Amino acid sequence: MTRNDRHLTSEDLVTRIDAGSIDTVVVAFTDMQGRLQGKRLHAAYFRDHVLGHGTEGCNYLLGVDVDMNTVEGYAITSWERGYGDMEFVLDLDTIRLLPHLPATALIQCDLAWPDGSPVVQSPRSILQAQIDKAAERGWKAVAGTELEFIAFEDTYEQAFTSGYTGLTPVNQYNVDYSIAGTTRVEPLLRAIRNAMYDAGMDVESAKGECNFGQHEIGFLFADVLETADNHAVYKTAAKEIAAQHGQSLTFMAKYDEREGNSCHIHLSLRGLDDEIVFWDDDAQGRTALYSSFVAGILDGLADFTLLYAPNVNSYKRFADGSFAPTAIAWGEDNRTCAVRLVGHGAGARMENRVPGGDVNPYLAIAAMLACGLDGIERGLELEPPTEGNAYTSGKPTVPRTLRAAREAFATSELARRTLGDEVVDHYTNMADVELKAFEATVTDWERRRSFERM
Template sequence: MLTLDRLRHLVAEGDVDTVVMAFTDMQGRLQGKRLHAQYFLDVALEAGTEGCNYLLAVDVDMNTVDGYAISSWERGYGDMEWVPDWRTLRLLTHLPATAMVQCDLVWLDHSPVVESPRAILQAQIDRAAALGFTAHAGTELEFIAFEDTYEAAHDANYQRLRGVNQYNVDYSVLGTTRVEPLLRDIRNHMYAAGMDVEGAKGECNFGQHEIGFLYNDVLVSADNHVVYKNAAKEIAAQHGKSITFMAKYDAREGNSCHIHLSLRGTDGGLVFWDEETNTRTPLYDQFVAGLLATARDFTLLYAPNVNSYKRFADASFAPTSVAWGIDNRTCSIRLVGSGKSARLENRIPGGDVNPYLALAAMIAGGLHGIEQELDPVPETEGNAYTSGADRVPRTLAEARAAFADSKVARSCLGDAVVDHYTNMADVELRAFEAAVTDWELRRGFERL
């Protein structure tokens, strides 16, 4: 990570000539501007910059859509100010002479844009701090890599692409060696960008891999997640390849984003584990109970797209049951570790998740369990797929209804946030309902 003084030195020496100012949109993507480094230091450093408020009110294709209170033709599509968070200033060594800083969003009167993903997570961080807690998290993000460029993939309608591996390479050293030039570049450039890289491993789908990072403060982990996801695509393109993080690319294994989370006291002390008895604390059980009680309410924030729900299939290592278990990968919530490493793993999110929204939902749900002193939920032992427990929503429409009607979501996140992301789901559902799929064409073109 860079300090401002270090950035000034690098600019003066000619080692940095471009600064990217960026924020994370609803879809979890980095949006921003590239500024000449000297202009950034002379002007934007103090004044910031602005961008149209439609950036938090568009679909994935950047089309302006109706239904958002903060942005519309009637409101004139005005600006939001971008306020740099200097703790996020970093070098991007995969790009020539480039640094990046991530921004918070405020209105022109300097009030926060509460619907922005980073603000939503910050609100839950503040809520936890008021109760005496800090949250730490790590995200495990899977992707599928293809030999095809993004342009070739587009021209092929994203079908019949050639994975960088042609068989299951889960934990295979030989399989990862096949694509090590790409994986190595991603690891090393992300380390240079201030991330604590753990390593890379193969996964089950053809060409599927995962690069892991050490856990950190939840906001830092979310910031790093979106930088990594964007950079990995850019680095893949530099290698003449493409990668996808979509939750379910084909009929084989989907891309998950398992999220590990734990609470500590604001003094750094353990709150999930009793070291004297070497057991979980009642507070930990309440947190887990809150996660389970709100799992269906918050699934929209864990699985935000139509495609997300294709990943929830029995016997697939993606969860279908709202259940918890100790080191049980059939459950939605898996408890692992002990002592300082005691943490829970949320297995619901896929690779398409917005990490700020998912982490905010996890903290909100867990704190709900603590505040309401919810009773512990019995552990699910064995196969959660056949346990008879409540199911994760099967469709985006089902998740949208649960979120919109959730009293807990509205209490924890606020009506403005719930209404904003309910409309996001409505936009996606309308677009999907109007689409004619390849499946329909194959079944109906000649035979119906």
């Protein structure tokens, strides 16, 4: 059974390979940084040798920095361990066409060790573990991610050559909800929307945002694993389509001093047969389960900020009065709070406004489930909502630097109890790698400030 009628079964894929309409199959997993990594296989080779068996990749892929440099500190991969292989385990529910690429299909993968045991540090495995915990209690989770980007007229090659400065955004003014502003970018936006629909995603809309050249393409909510899978594919495909148009786009959390790129995550629990568990129709209000779930999210927000904001740049987005939250607070339809509750009935859901566009969706959703389920298990009571401006409420704030978030995560009893020591230690090391690289870098800001005047 496929996720929808635009996904392919393995039989559909083989038929298309036999007919010659598919000549390339991409097999990929999502790495720590949220990127698709894998191989392009000739379709006939895939059909004859990989479909029934999977393939392999070096285990250093879960132990490198953003530049693909091997780094120290990871328990699962190192020079001492010999940099062996991981198995790419094909998830046949994820077969989809990539219509922006000729004759190409994609399959997403889980990761396993050669003995068949799962690689628990893999983002997809981390999310699956929380999905399993929810299922044991009779629930499943559905989510949607709202991912913003800034698009530029420059190609990626031109952006690289210029040091990513002096680029021309596709809009020169704030185009939030502007039809004229989005019309100017419609060739790119339309290409992305239609390609993603044909790739099996349920596209909702495109809208302008506040920063110059900033836009958002929205997708319908789905089961959390499907949402994270779609998010990873969309993020890669959007860049590829921009490149095909001679343009570029970035999902980095804070490109410049104006508004950053957010990735608000909407999430709710359902019964395993889609029963509504967050809303009481008779009382016309939240259930106690919903309140405890949100209380758990708030209780773990500081400890898990590292998984919502994984990079040095992520924390530049946390600015008062910027629609990026700083206060660990919840409110009814209040965008100044870290957690915003919206909807009613079947649409009742919580919105986590902390993550930025650089977030790894598997890790962020796993963190939300871990904290929410813990809140239910402990019967946490939800504090009263924050009214008005949460920025000036005096509420505790999320960690404001990567180092502070790293310390909170590494020393968190909650994180270690819900995710496990192996996962916490792995992603603590990822933060250490990022911090070490940043602290050794001399920035343009330092040169401008100090070259002559200091």
